[in-house]
Amino acid sequence: MTASPTLSPRATACGKVIVTGEHSVVYGYPALAAAIPSSLELTAEPGPADQPVHLRIPAWDIDVALDPDTDHPVARAALEVLGFSDGPLRGWTIQGQTTLPSRAGLGSSAALTVALARLCLGQDADLATVVDASLAGERVFHGQPSGIDSEVAARGGLLRYVKGAEVEAIPLRHPLSFVVVPSGKPRSTADQVAKVRARHDRFPMIIRPVLDALGALVDRSISAIESNDLDHLGELFNIAHPLLASLDVSSWILDELCDAARNCGARGAKLTGAGGGGCILCLPQDDPAALCSALQDRGHAPVRIDLEPSS
Ligand code: MEV
Secondary structure: OOOOOOOOOEEEEEEEEEEEOOOHHHHOOOEEEEEEEEEEEEEEEEOOOOOEOEEEEHHHOEEEEOOOOOOOHHHHHHHHHHHHOOOOOEOEEEEEEEOOOOOOOOOHHHHHHHHHHHHHHOOOOOHHHHHHHHHHHHHHHHOOOOOHHHHHHHHOOEEEEOOOOOOEEOOOOOOEEEEEEEOOOOOOHHHHHHHHHHHHHHOHHHHHHHHHHHHHHHHHHHHHHHOOOHHHHHHHHHHHHHHHHOOOOOOHHHHHHHHHHHHOOOOEEEEEOOOOOOEEEEEOOOOHHHHHHHHHHOOOOOEEEEEOOOO
8 A cells, every 4th residue: 555645844935036037038038036035934734634735824815725626726726736746635734934925026926836845845855846846836826937936936046047948046256135115016927927928919029129138137137246236237127127117017106116216225126026016126225224214214115135145
């Protein structure tokens, strides 16, 4: 008799911010993303043996039974991950703890699918297998994602990503801080990606050069980070935001937030992730705390991301 599948007691995964290259990455251009470390922790314990696996993440208002007949998107995505990873379908309760907001462009769904894969496969499971399992769930949420969110959620660090190519870890020689500002407006990645596709198909001769420019920004951003030329990186952020807006993925809230961040002293600001709502990403001057407090004074809720030099 084969043993019934089991789960590890604990697994974690990272959130992410896309530094540059969102949307153009879907069309095969590079993108640069940074992990938000240990953003989600899942713990698993045995539950009633005859009941479907139950998933609870109070911070995201998730409380679902992974019933094979469900049409709940989170449950369907989770079932895809468990199915891919040969995980159990009954007899477990999974609890999640997180400080990451959901549906805000910070990789919450990839964090969930990566952590679920790790509950099934082990926290130290082979990264490529974890990413493939995560993508099985991500396709339920996002249709045809580029895969960048799953790679960052699984690997952590600062990554240059091209769809279908080997992921490149970018070593950091200097500390690097970003400030994320949530708009408070949720959005759907799949809808935003579909909007870009529609505009691309209607105006290919106009939109292709925009995607070329967004792609070209990525390796310039990496060079600016490598040489610690943060004014240059900030300028690239300020170029990226209107290019993304021309793809129809900004909104008045995001435009206003970017202006507010620049007026509060940010070197640069751009939307991050799919856009529409979600968050902006700012590059502060040398003191990120000063930018955070200026943004707080204006009623925003900035979050610092501090990346340490690679050891
Ligand atoms: C979402 O985090 C980033 C997008 O480029 C979509 C994707 O890469 O799948 C908008």
